[in-house]
Amino acid sequence: MYFRIYRIGTKILRKNTQVVWLLLWQTVFVMITALTMLNQGLHPSSGPLGSSFGLNLSLAIYLFLLVPYFTGGFLGTLGEAMRQNPITIRSLFSSGLRYFGRSYGLIFMALLSCSVWLLALGLVYILTHMILGLPLLSSLVVLIGAGLVLGIFFGIRILWIMNLLFVAGLKLPKALKYVRLFQQHTRCASLAALMTGVGGQIALLFASLWLTQVAQIAGQLIGWLLMMFFTIFWTLSFMVLYSLNKKTVTNPNGNTQNLQSDSTTPLS
Numbered sequence: 001m002y003f004r005i006y007r008i009g010t011k012i013l014r015k016n017t018q019v020v021w022l023l024l025w026q027t028v029f030v031m032i033t034a035l036t037m038l039n040q041g042l043h044p045s046s047g048p049l050g051s052s053f054g055l056n057l058s059l060a061i062y063l064f065l066l067v068p069y070f071t072g073g074f075l076g077t078l079g080e081a082m083r084q085n086p087i088t089i090r091s092l093f094s095s096g097l098r099y100f101g102r103s104y105g106l107i108f109m110a111l112l113s114c115s116v117w118l119l120a121l122g123l124v125y126i127l128t129h130m131i132l133g134l135p136l137l138s139s140l141v142v143l144i145g146a147g148l149v150l151g152i153f154f155g156i157r158i159l160w161i162m163n164l165l166f167v168a169g170l171k172l173p174k175a176l177k178y179v180r181l182f183q184q185h186t187r188c189a190s191l192a193a194l195m196t197g198v199g200g201q202i203a204l205l206f207a208s209l210w211l212t213q214v215a216q217i218a219g220q221l222i223g224w225l226l227m228m229f230f231t232i233f234w235t236l237s238f239m240v241l242y243s244l245n246k247k248t249v250t251n252p253n254g255n256t257q258n259l260q261s262d263s264t265t266p267l268s
Contacts, residue, residue, distance in 0.1 A: 001189050001241075001244060002189060002192050002193075004244070005189070005193060005237050005238075005240045005241050005244070006237055008240045008243075008244075009233060009236045009237040009240050012081055012082065012084075012236060012240070013232075013233070013236070015084070016081045016084070016086070016087050018086070018087040018088055018089070018091070019077070019078070019081050019087055019232060019236075020229075020232075021087070021088070021089045021091070021092070022074060022077060022078075022092065022228075022232055023225065023228050023229060023232070024089075025070070025073070025074070025092045026074075026228045026231070027228070029066075029070050030224075032062070032066065033062070036058055036059055036062040039056065039058050039059070040056060040058070040059045067107070068100055068103040068104050068107060069096040069097075069100060069103070070092075070096065071103040071106065071107065072095060072096045072097075072098070072099030072100045072102060072103035072166075073091075073092035073093060073094075073095045073096030073099070074092065074095075075095075075099065075103070075106075075162060075165075075166040075235070076091075076092075076095025076096065076098055076099035076166055077091045077092050077095045078166070078232065078235055078236050078239060079095075079099075079166040079167045079169075079239065080095065081236065082167050082236070082239045082240070082243060083167075099165070099166060102165040102166065102171070102172065103165075105161075105165060105171075105172035105175075106158070106161060106162055106165055106166075109157075109158060109161050109172070110158050113154040113157065113158060114154075116154070117147070117150050117151065117154055120146070120150055121143060121146060121147055121150070124142065124143055124146045125139060125143055128142050128143070152191065152194065152195075155194055155198075156183055156190045156191065156194055157179060157183060159190070159193075159194065159238050160178075160179045160182045160183060160190070160242070161175055161176070161179050162235075162238075163182070163238065163239055163241075163242035164178055164179060164182075164242075166239075167239050167242050167243070168242070168246070182242070182245065185245060185248065186241065186245050189241055189245075190241065193234075193237060193238050193241055194238075196234070196237075197234035197235075197237070197238070200230055200234060201227065201230065201231070201234070204223070204226050204227045204230060205223075205227065207223060207226070208220065208222075208223025208224060208226070208227060209223070211223045
């Protein structure tokens with residue numbers, strides 16, 4: 001199944017080449033992010049919102065409107081490609097509106113998972129170093145190991161929530177009922193897909209740094225384009241993993257059924 005995921009992902013990209021328009025919108029979003037961070041640095045707290053939260057108006061708009069809008073547009077467009085629907089240069093805008101609420105749900109679950117992850121690591125450190133009295137180095141080794149295990153668990157969980165929200169078309173409460181079942185059914189494949197995506201992006205980051213040293217601005221541009229393209233490819237591949245397993249998932253009551261909200265048909 002592992003190699004089939006990437007073979008199908010490649011076929012989807014070949015059949016719907018308009019997906020590459022996401023590279024343009026990723027570039028625009030990165031530029032908006034850079035300008036927003038620059039503005040926040042120059043004007044750290046202007047206006048009543050900034051006085052209360054340390055945010056100026058542009059950063060508040062970016063965090064609470066643009067980030068969920070772009071997230072919904074990006075993932076929603078890839079979900080449309082998975083359903084083999086036509087994609088255009090404007091698909092990100094319509095998907096951003098359609099999936100705006102679901103992207104908020106995904107972001108909320110990601111922030112919640114990060115909070116639980118940090119809390120768990122804090123408890124591990126207290127247990128190993130303060131209660132059991134292990135040396136600092138030993139405590140750090142245990143902490144790193146626990147962080148990796150928990151990070152992989154939460155990472156896979158968030159990816160499956162993403163699939164259920166943007167490919168299956170479920171709302172967050174129903175998606176949370178199915179996510180554990182998908183995790184259990186696809187442990188090895190999910191782990192392999194996650195590690196491939198993370199490892200691939202790290203390798204591309206180092207390749208981008210090397211290209212920057214070799215070709216300066218042109219090399220940096222090529223490196224960033226590769227990273228953005230493979231962000232699309234890894235995400236699409238994990239969506240393919242969902243489409244290959246959705247028919248064998250068991251619902252919370254123990255009966256085998258398809259997810260009726262989804263019409264995804266994987267390519268052979």
